Amino acid sequence: MLALLLLLQSPSDIIVTGKRLVEAQAKCARGECTTLRDAQATIALAEEKFRDGDYLDAKALLARAISRNRDKAAEAPRPVAALYEAMATVSLHEGDQDDYRRAVAHQVETLRDNLPAEDPAVLSATTALGDMWIKLKNFPQAERTYRGIEEEALENGRSSAAMMAGLKRVWLAAAMRKPREANAMLDALERRPIAQEERFRTALKVVRLRIAVSDGDDAAITKLAGDIGEGQGEAPILIWAPPYPKDASSAANAHARSFGLVDAIDTRSSDLAGIQWVDVGFWIRPDGHTAEAELLRGSNAHAWAPAILAQIAQRRYSARSGDSSAGDPGSYRIERFTRGSTYITPKGSLIRRRVRSSGFEVLDLTESAAPPPT
DSSP states (O other), X not given: OHHHHHHTTOXXXXXXXXXXXXXXXXXXXXXXSOHHHHHXXXXXXXXXXXXXXXXXXXXXXXXXXXXXXXXXXXTOXXXXXXXXXXXXXXXXHHTOHHHHHHHHHHHHHHHHHHSOTTOHHHHHHTTXXXXXXXXXXXXXXXXXXXXXXXXXXXXXXXXXXXXXXXXXXXXXXXXXXXXHHHHHHHHHHHTSGGGGSHHHHHHHHHHHHHHHTTTOOHHHHHHHHHHHHTTOOSSOOEEEOOOOOOOHHHHHHHHHHHTTOOOSSOOOTTOOOOOOEEEEEEEEOTTSBEEEXXXXXXXXOOTTHHHHHHHHHTOEEOOOSOOGGGTOOOXXXXXXXXEEEEEEOOTTOOOOEEEEEEEEEEEEOOOTTSOOOO
């Protein structure tokens, strides 16, 4: 959500913390702010609450701001879309898939209806609906969405949007263990003129190499980490990571729901899942290995956290110039992990409630301006 604040290009005196932030947001809640300032203050305050694990309070803040500003979409589409995107992020972690789906749809609608088709904000939101279906584990619908976006963009000469959707289709095919199909689509994408632009040339290279090391071969990963890292001055790129640990019953139910089937293991009317989260900090060394993964803080119940630390320890990122033996520690990252949950109405009950689901929602919380721990 911090990235949303930067995208709004807001005055720095609005992005503050503590008492001044609460006062600024309260002023906006009384209707005394522009839409831009309201979005700035509300997203900043919601981010503070999110970081502290107060997901429901963050959602309530954002919901009220959306209610105040939804009719301002035509005159201030970026701030209104930012509010929807923040709501989608919090709702996804909180487990309310209905709110998440609605927020993403309104975000995309706001940008498409009020900005030019080639505007960077519209392009970045082009594939948001497909991403949403992936998050909801409806992979066939995600593929149909990406394909429709790509075909429509090609027909209308929007080559950037078509390439972005095409890359999403490739990665989805690879994730579904269809490497031959994924590589064939990559070949077709590389023949497009826009593939020669640096941003897409790098993206195509990364996707192809990640497909090549999907089996986790360490020697291949080491070579490819160095190849991708050459010439990269930005943040390290994730090359390979093992799957996250799975809870068998939750995974079985989530798989069944993705195909519209009943749960394999019935949820009882007394079942209820609380919000469980942890923040993990770790170093990404210049050679692409991770080190010193540690639990920084979390909710009261997080017995599953050691499995996350083990997963991070096996990740490989792109290498870059630098020598850890000469005092270059690499870059430090903090990620929020929220244990998967969803809302359902169990058999024998009329009450909709949050229950355990499979997987984790992950969000990068790193602030580049904050000094890393020694």
